[in-house]
Amino acid sequence: MSISIKVQTHDFSVGEQHNALCSDNKSDGAVVTFTGLVREFSSGDNVIALELEHYPGMTEQLLQSIAEQAQTRWQLARISIIHRVGYLALGEQIVFVGVTSRHRQAAFEGAQFIMDYLKNHATFWKKEHFKDSSNWVEFKQSDKQALNKWEK
């Protein structure tokens, strides 16, 4: 089993990530990947860019721990998590989660579990930049509710 965790300013290639999950992998029949993009989520002013900051050290530990928790619940042979920080323009890739498993159900659920826990626990903070102003994004209750399905 392998886990790869990266917090970085530069962009990533989903193709390269996908290839790494598949290469020399004869035991897994399923690969599920999720890519998050910067979108204009505020009503009113249009978001021009996002600024992301994190808690170096703690963030990587938390992501590692989330991946390990996922591996205790599902048979996920390979997990790759990438989260970007710094300034990101509209439409840019911000987060990647890729997992492999023998069967699709575990891969789908594992990837979703990782994203749900990442959104609730990983120490990142987002700021939206508009044309003339900026605003810190508030935590969303809907993200917290997303955890309910895993805590049964």
Add this chain to the structure above:
Amino acid sequence: MAAGSETNLDNMNAAAGQVKVLFFGQLKERLKCDKLTVDIAQPLSIKAFKHMLVEQNPHWQAWLEERDVLCALNQTMSSSDELVKAGDELALFPPVTGG
């Protein structure tokens, strides 16, 4: 009596020291501070530690004591009852918004 006092003094000295404090996100911006080093004489709860910061910086009260502030002690999420000791790293920040 004298020996006892010395022991207490030794304990006090061992417990005294510096705590590294980090702020992130909106909290960092509002406080206009990303990190600071605070001397403590003995271990105290995170809640008491935050109160001490507010006493030193009264205009921080609305942000440290009235808002929803999360704490991580030595990079582990912690409740405000946990003890801060010399040499610790305490991070204070708003709810996370990554992903």
